[in-house]
Amino acid sequence: MYRFLLLAAALVLVGCGSNDDAAPSAGGSAGASGAGGSSGASGSSGASGSSGAAGDEAIVEAILDGSVSAETGLIDVSHSAGLPVATPEGFLFVRRDDGAGPYSLAGDMNDWQPAAMTQAAGVYWIEVQIADPDGVKYKFVDGQGTFAADPLARRYGWDEFGEFSLVAASAPHRERWSSVSGDGLAPRTVRAWVPTAHPSHHLYVHDGQNLFEPDAPFGGWELDQTVGSDTLVIGIDNGGVARMDEYTHVPDDIGSGPIGGEGDATADFVENAVRPLVEARYGVPDKVGVMGSSLGGLIAFHEVLRYPDRYDFAASLSGTFGWGSIGLHNETLIERFAAAQKPSTLLYLDSGGGPGSGCVDSDQDGILDDTPDAADNYCETVQLRDVLLSAGYENEKTLWHWWEPNAAHNEAAWAARAFRPVQIFEAL
Incomplete structure (x- = not known):
């Protein structure tokens, strides 16, 4: 069973304002409700009988150790507390490997400077400490340097640059x-x-x-x-x-x-x-x-x-x-x-x-x-x-x-x- 490497040194919240020169994502609406609070995963992954973020973390671990397919597991997580997954160490961001990688993560929490994600078992993943996730926006960056919203993010919004994903938020x-x-x-x-x-x-x-x-x-x-x-x-x-x-x-x-x-x-x-x-x-x-x-x-x-x-x-x-x-x-x-x-x-x-x-x-x-x-x-x-x-x-x-x-x-x-x-x- 994998345990996640905490990449706090590379990716720690430094502010909530994005760098428009660094990436085409900034501004727009506030985000979504905090992680957790929803029903558990649909159960098809078989990774965990628990509900909410803890069960979602177990599903991601099962994806990484190969006991659950990326496609099935990520859909289960998206139907539960949703992506990104809140963990005791921070937030776990996961993207399916669609061949357009390598993928990086960029957002308000790292001043929109892409941080490399780890490739394993059909996904790219990274775990990040975010001191205050409320309203924090993020996107994935593909191998061509294109910024795009997380396709399975639970919470999302739009600004002048298009769709962005949200870690958590309390506003509409x-x-x-x-x-x-x-x-x-x-x-x-x-x-x-x-x-x-x-x-x-x-x-x-x-x-x-x-x-x-x-x-x-x-x-x-x-x-x-x-x-x-x-x-x-x-x-x-x-x-x-x-x-x-x-x-x-x-x-x-x-x-x-x-x-x-x-x-x-x-x-x-x-x-x-x-x-x-x-x-x-x-x-x-x-x-x-x-x-x-x-x-x-x-x-x-x-x-x-x-x-x-x-x-x-x-x-x-x-x-x-x-x-x-x-x-x-x-x-x-x-x-x-x-x-x-x-x-x-x-x-x-x-x-x-x-x-x-x-x-x-x-x-x-x-x-x-x-x-x-x-x-x-x-x-x-x-x-x-x-x-x-x-x-x-x-x-x-x-x-x-x-x-x-x-x-x-x-x-x-x-x-x-x-x-x-x-x-x-x-x-x-």
Whole structure:
């Protein structure tokens, strides 16, 4: 079993200001919560039955002595207290050997002067004394001298130089779990905006890669700037090309044959994999909400029906509530809510666009989705609103509806009105 060589002489905290001339990383937001406090590793490494940082150190030792693979062990650590690992001697930084080394470590703790890491058993590692880790930023430096954030760091942020990793911090920050899987869904990233150590409200939001990252592929919602200090936002990344399958409750045909219908697996994944992971770290909240846009709004409302007692609030922005009736004649969520016993979950739904020449059901399938010049799921959203009111929901008490005339079906439009459902949720 390896014991780690303490490299304090080479790498000791000398200050918290970075050297912009030495490396392209400085400035930006504060970091994340301190090490520890989360649930233990997932157990697949078999390295330790203990939880938190002590168990994570044992997993890294098992990686270094060859009894656990680097890939498996590092994912286990990232799902536990996270990287870097707090040890009695300092902090243990570990990076998988991807062939681009040799790797070094640079950060606030060594004035951004790269310190060589040790190569062993498929990883590079170094253990460092850091007297005050709160807000300390770091990056790895590859063999070409390129500075880049730790891809498995639990805590991270962004500045003018791009993404940086954080040792620990107490201010609002982002966190991330890589390769979270379950219920038949492919592994994906789950990310969080953490405003405080013990948030009272947990808001699960679909299409997590579009929520608060500056490099969001279609523009971000900037939810980190929208929510208050007591709301933890958990962004669940979609499955990429599998998004349409995962975010729909039944198959439909939009022109290329039947597609979709894996919504139950998505709802189960959130319930069985994501929520336990989050609550192990942050505790059980007072209120839980779920939110999404377009197909993300559809799956959010589907989760309410599949788990009617598990969500206090659900919000859909421009939800695709006509799904099922576009090219096939499968049951829509409009029909499911009409037939279901009224759930206790408070609901918000909205759309932009408008009715065009008027909402009609020309194919007589019961869904008002046949107006060619209607936009942004306006007609289907209004139809679901009316169904919910008929089922006993009360306007502005248990059901909220908003129409933003002519608003587009895109992230910028959803970002502009996300404050509406967020404020309702935070008032609960």
